[in-house]
Amino acid sequence: xxxxxxxxxxxxxxxxxxxVTYLIFSFLIDERVISSFWRLQxxxxxxxxxxxxxxxxxxxxxxQFSLGHAGFMAVGAxxxxxxxxxxxxxxxxxxxxxxxxxxxxxxxxxxxTLRLDGDYLAIATLGMGEIIxxxxxxxxxxGGASGLTGIPRLTDFTWVFWAMIITLFFIKNxxxxxxxxxxxxxxxxxxxxxxxxxxxxxxxxxxxxxxxLFAGVAGGLFSHYFSIAHPSxxxxxxxxxxxxxxxxxxxxxxxxxxxxxxxxxxxxxALADYPEIRMIIYALCLILLMIFRPxxxxxxxxxxxxxxxxxxxxxxxxxNGQAS
Amino acid sequence: xxxGILAQFIQQIINGVSLGSIYALIALGYTMVYGIMxxxxxxxxxxxxxxxxxxxxxxxxxxxxxxxxxxxxxxxxAAIGVxxxxxxxxxxxxxxxxxxxxxxxxxxxxxxxxxxYFLSPQPRTFPPVLPNQVFHLGSVxxxxxxxxxxxxxxxxxxxxxxxxxxxxxxxxxxxxxxxTDAALLMGINVDHVISFTFAVGSxxxxxxxxxxxxxxxxxxPLMGIMPGLKAFIAAVLGGIGIIPGAMMGGIxxxxxxxxxxxxxxxTFRDAAAFGILIIILLIxxxxxxGKNETEKV
Numbered sequence: 001x002x003x004x005x006x007x008x009x010x011x012x013x014x015x016x017x018x019x020v021t022y023l024i025f026s027f028l029i030d031e032r033v034i035s036s037f038w039r040l041q042x043x044x045x046x047x048x049x050x051x052x053x054x055x056x057x058x059x060x061x062x063x064q065f066s067l068g069h070a071g072f073m074a075v076g077a078x079x080x081x082x083x084x085x086x087x088x089x090x091x092x093x094x095x096x097x098x099x100x101x102x103x104x105x106x107x108x109x110x111x112x113t114l115r116l117d118g119d120y121l122a123i124a125t126l127g128m129g130e131i132i133x134x135x136x137x138x139x140x141x142x143g144g145a146s147g148l149t150g151i152p153r154l155t156d157f158t159w160v161f162w163a164m165i166i167t168l169f170f171i172k173n174x175x176x177x178x179x180x181x182x183x184x185x186x187x188x189x190x191x192x193x194x195x196x197x198x199x200x201x202x203x204x205x206x207x208x209x210x211x212x213l214f215a216g217v218a219g220g221l222f223s224h225y226f227s228i229a230h231p232s233x234x235x236x237x238x239x240x241x242x243x244x245x246x247x248x249x250x251x252x253x254x255x256x257x258x259x260x261x262x263x264x265x266x267x268x269x270a271l272a273d274y275p276e277i278r279m280i281i282y283a284l285c286l287i288l289l290m291i292f293r294p295x296x297x298x299x300x301x302x303x304x305x306x307x308x309x310x311x312x313x314x315x316x317x318x319x320n321g322q323a324s
Numbered sequence: 325x326x327x328g329i330l331a332q333f334i335q336q337i338i339n340g341v342s343l344g345s346i347y348a349l350i351a352l353g354y355t356m357v358y359g360i361m362x363x364x365x366x367x368x369x370x371x372x373x374x375x376x377x378x379x380x381x382x383x384x385x386x387x388x389x390x391x392x393x394x395x396x397x398x399x400x401x402a403a404i405g406v407x408x409x410x411x412x413x414x415x416x417x418x419x420x421x422x423x424x425x426x427x428x429x430x431x432x433x434x435x436x437x438x439x440x441y442f443l444s445p446q447p448r449t450f451p452p453v454l455p456n457q458v459f460h461l462g463s464v465x466x467x468x469x470x471x472x473x474x475x476x477x478x479x480x481x482x483x484x485x486x487x488x489x490x491x492x493x494x495x496x497x498x499x500x501x502x503x504t505d506a507a508l509l510m511g512i513n514v515d516h517v518i519s520f521t522f523a524v525g526s527x528x529x530x531x532x533x534x535x536x537x538x539x540x541x542x543x544x545p546l547m548g549i550m551p552g553l554k555a556f557i558a559a560v561l562g563g564i565g566i567i568p569g570a571m572m573g574g575i576x577x578x579x580x581x582x583x584x585x586x587x588x589x590x591t592f593r594d595a596a597a598f599g600i601l602i603i604i605l606l607i608x609x610x611x612x613x614g615k616n617e618t619e620k621v
Contacts, residue, residue: 059422065421065422112606113602113605113606115606116605116609118421119362119364119421120560120605120609122364122425123364123556123560123601123605124601124602124605124606126553127557127598127601127602127605128598128602130553130594130595130598131595131598131599131602134591134592134594134595134598135595137591138591138592138595236553237549240426240429243426244426244429247422247423247426251422276440276441277437277441278437279433279436279437279440280434280437280438280441282433283430283431283432283433283434283437284430284434285430286426286427286429286430286433287412287427287430287431287434290416290419290423290424290426290427290430291412291415291416291427294416294419294420294423
């Protein structure tokens with residue numbers, strides 16, 4: 001009971017914090033204190049946080065190595081664009097339909113492929129992601145190889161920010177639910193989880209579908225910001241990029257996914273002035289990071305837990321300074 | 325089936341086998357490294373790209389012919405493969421799979437963009453080092469280049485077969501692949517074996533790079549991405565970690581691709597490759613020649 005109360009208080013504090021953050025940033029953007037370049041980066045950051053958090057649910061929490069996230073993003077990007085362009089649906093509804101379409105594809109892909117594990121699953125999801133992209137490439141109605149152009153520019157900071165907050169709250173609560181616990185048990189040991197009566201296939205597929213859903217929403221936000229959906233934005237290299245964000249922050253940590261996505265977007269943006277060496281530095285950072293801190297910034301810890309532990313240690317330190 | 329379609333069919337098979345033998349050469353490197361380290365070396369496609377560039381500089385700057393180019397490229401790329409292994413993968417020998425995989429992606433990007441930085445992203449035209457002769461067998465055409473590609477591939481594969489089956493190093497490779505810890509206990513220097521595997525695998529990829537340069541006449545710093553993935557599919561198709569499997573997978577993939585682009589549409593060529601991958605993973609994830617292993621608790 002007590003734990004529940006502190007949890008809820010914590011949630012409210014986070015909500016208040018996000019409202020404040022939103023107000024500050026939207027003020028800065030409206031007053032044009034932030035240049036258009038950084039405005040774009042902030043929007044990208046929010047979209048990347050959605051992608052990293054949703055991929056973290058699949059890769060980090062459930063332990064299913066997926067490399068096809070860009071494919072789900074592509075489904076969401078194209079479906080929501082078609083919804084707003086051809087059917088004049090309101091943006092929010094179009095995003096939701098895009099997300100649901102991605103989740104549907106996620107289930108269709110997930111049911112057969114999630115029987116595989118480890119490297120084989122990684123390759124299969126990579127292949128699936130590429131098949132989605134090549135299929136889109138061969139549909140002339142949505143522009144084929146030249147991409148779908150003329151998408152109304154509906155995404156703004158408000159949309160991406162609140163979509164990000166909703167995603168994070170949803171996934172956080174999901175991870176802390178019974179379902180989230182069963183996902184973690186699948187990650188730790190699938191056979192033991194089955195022995196404990198957990199339907200591992202159900203847990204895997206549902207995690208996959210929810211991850212795909214948010215990736216689809218992110219795709220919709222993406223295509224409605226740049227007014228174009230192009231197959232080359234959704235290659236497997238993009239999937240790698242999102243995976244890198246998750247691993248950079250710490251696989252299995254929601255805070256890590258946020259920090260990883262923010263950090264990587266920031267690094268990419270900061271290196272934008274040096275296009276020739278940008279990717280070289282990026283690649284070197286990646287290799288060095290993996291050699292020196294393979295568990296990522298957060299490991300699989302959460303920021304809130306670290307904070308709590310830190311506070312407890314400080315309290316404990318005051319109480320029995322001798323013992324420590 | 326009337327005569328025209330039959331001739332076209334045979335023609336596509338020939339094209340497919342020559343393309344597939346190049347895939348097979350790259351796939352061998354993937355499969356050997358995976359067999360020994362359980363690592364999907366995503367940088368392997370870029371190692372192959374470097375091979376094409378070495379071949380290019382040897383033929384244009386040093387004005388040497390095909391065979392010196394092939395051999396120099398193999399030696400240079402084998403050295404690069406060993407350096408990559410020592411610098412990037414060795415510190416991670418005991419890390420989790422995902423961090424090694426991300427390192428491999430990092431290495432891949434590093435090689436691609438460093439090449440782009442120093443050698444410009446523009447595609448280069450590979451000089452015609454072989455006579456541009458075409459043989460007609462009825463209505464089927466086979467070019468001199470295709471014959472050279474096939475012959476080189478067969479020779480290289482036989483050499484690899486000899487190394488793996490009949491030399492001491494090959495025996496050590498098989499032992500490490502079977503059980504790394506037991507091999508270590510038997511006094512096998514696992515680090516040496518891994519370096520040697522990288523050298524051989526990279527050397528074969530380097531040869532494949534030169535052959536592709538000759539076949540397609542054009543090379544660029546990002547040419548390794550797609551063939552790298554395709555070769556990987558070929559390795560999985562044959563059963564990853566199994567050397568004859570990689571050869572077989574490469575040829576099958578090449579033939580399927582040639583048939584799809586010849587009879588359907590070339591835009592579906594890549595989708596066909598990935599489709600094969602998915603089908604094989606669902607039906608027999610250990611590959612055509614793989615043995616089924618049940619997971620023990």
